[in-house]
Amino acid sequence: MPSFLDLGVPAVLADVLAADGKTDAFAIQRDTLPDSLAGRDLLGRGRTGSGKTIAFALPLVARLSASSSQRRPGRPRGLVLAPTRELATQIAATISPLATAVGMRVTTVFGGVSQRPQEQALRAGVDIVIACPGRLEDLMKQGVASLDAVEIAVLDEADHMADLGFLPGVTRILTATPKNGQRLLFSATLDRGIDALAKRFLHDPVSHEVDEASVPVGEMTHRVLIAADADAKKRLVEDLASGLGRRILFTRTKHQAKKLAKQLTSAGIPSVDLHGNLGQNARERNLAAFSADPADGGVRVLVATDVAARGVHVDDVELVVHVDPPVEHKAYLHRSGRTARAGAAGTVVTLVLPEQRRDVKDILRKAQIAVGLEDVTPAIVDELVSERAAKVKYVPAAPSQPQGKPKAKSGQGRGTAQPAGSGRGRSGRGGRGAGAQSQSGGAQRDQAQPRQRGAGQGRRTAQVYSTSSSAPTASQGRSRTGSRRASRPQGS
Incomplete structure (x- = not known):
């Protein structure tokens, strides 16, 4: 397997990757780097987890560092367009160490946060901007950002851009970049206008597609469980959430995600939510909390809506639960892809009410998932949960003043957590049953870390998480159970 140096990556950048444990290139990196480093326009097709971020980060930084152009206020030389704030942040986490190694500056531009720091960064001069289309267009209209100096433009997850209706904005943005610039487009599919976009903006491109066999293999087991009614489903959701490992529960609406996260937390299963109603700081804080080791x-x-199905990469997610079945099969695949990454095994469970059987079967057929529907039994629950984490009892937070009884406000989180015994359930593993099917997955590590409140030595630490965009925070106590430490896979 060739190293990054073998593929022509400058030693200073290869050293940055090696320091992070990345020495061997993934398939999409091996295929694309010789062309992209040579300045060719490129169309890369591969699913999330195939290593696309590093595949475009390396030529972006390498070619700009070798360019004779200079950094100027408001005129970035490199541009990466991403569909979501979370993905933009994670792309920046990958590019920034590479850029720093060669003396370049990187900034992110997206909505949901104050525009002023973004304006200040642009006016001070940056080499690379990682942006979501909406806020970038705003800054362009205001004269804060000009794209006439962009030498390399990257469009990541173009198919998701189409899903979100961003293609008109993307077209306007790419039109504002120089026609002779290098352009790299990465997408899992070429439908819904992506092919036309590629034909319009890529000049004599070389195409590379990563097949499933080239993505780091992980065993993904699919299970579909039929709950007798809404009450049985609620109990099943709590059971599935109670395991020791990381798990993501997907709901269809923002309200349901927020409500379920609070219900689980109240039941002693500390949870955070991720959805469009959260402010950016709350989204980053909650994602950082989920990325950190429980210990x-x-x-x-x-608990997330489909905002987490694309562009959010967290290691060591062992279980994905479709609490609400998705509307269409692509959402099913994107949600499910949060587990079985970087060679790790993972399980995907879809919960189905009797009246949803037909719709779920249709989704699975379109997703090419051959799996049977199973009635819920205690043995299946034990198999999926394996070992339960200790539940944590929550008590109201202490008042800020020594006197007076605090009053609960609508939407206010609960207070400092205290342990309430081991709370371990039954353990044991049964067979996978007739309904299991395996697939492959890939990975990228999320770099974020949670902010912690101070605590004396030997004391439990409290972590503050937000459960709405405007509500106060809730404090969560540290569990004794610990967790498997996240590994450091290579790419995204």
Whole structure:
């Protein structure tokens, strides 16, 4: 397997990757780097987890560092367009160490946060901007950002851009970049206008597609469980959320995600939510809490809408639960892809009410998932949960003043957590049953870390998480159970 140096990556950048444990290139990196480093326009097709971020980060930084152009206020030389704030942040986490090694500056541009720091960064001069289309267009209209100096433009997850209706904005943005610049487009599919976009903006491109066999293999087991009614489903959701490992629970609406995260937390299963109603700081804080080890104050359960199905990469997610079945098969595949990454095994469970059987069967057929529907039994639950984490009892937070009884406000989180015994359930592993099917997955590590409140030595630390965009925070106590430490896979 060739190293990054073998593929022509400058030693200074290869050293940055090696320091992070990345020495061997993934398939999409091996295929694309010789062309992209040579300045060719490129169309790369591969699913999330195939290593696309490093595949475009290296030529972006390498070619700009070798360019004779200079950094100027408001005129970036490199541009990366991403569909979501979370993905933009994670791309920046990958590019920034590379850029720093060669003396270049990177900034992110997206909505949901104050525009002023972004304006200040642009006016001070940056080499690379990682942006979501909406806020970038705003800054262009205001004269804060000009794209006439962009030498390399990257469009990541173009198919998701189409899903979100961003293609008109993307077209306007790419039109504002120089026609002779290098352009790299990465997408899992070429439908819904992506092919036309590629034909319009890529000049004599070389195409590379990563097949499933080239993605680091992980065993993904699919299970579909039929709950007798809404009450049985609620109990099943709590059971599935109670395991030791990291798990993501997907709901269809923002309200349901927020409500379920609070219900689980109240039941002693610390959880955070991720959805469009959260402010950017709250989204980053909750994602950081989920990315952290529970032994260090993190949480094991993330309740999310489809905003987390694309562009959010967290290691060591062992279970994905479709609490609400998705509307269409692509959403099913994107949600499910949060587990079985970087060679790790993972399980995907879809919960189905009797009246949803037909719709779920249709989704699975379109997703090419051959799996049977199973009635819920205690043995299946034990198999999926394996070993349960200790539940944590929550009590109201202490008042800020020594006197007076605090009053609960609508939307206010609960207070400092205290342990309430081991709370371990039954353990044991049964067979996978007739409904299991395996697939492959890939990975990228999320770099974020949670902010922790001070605590004396030997004391439990409290972690503050937000459960709405405007509500106060809730404090969560640290569990004794610990968790498997996240590994450091290579790419995204």
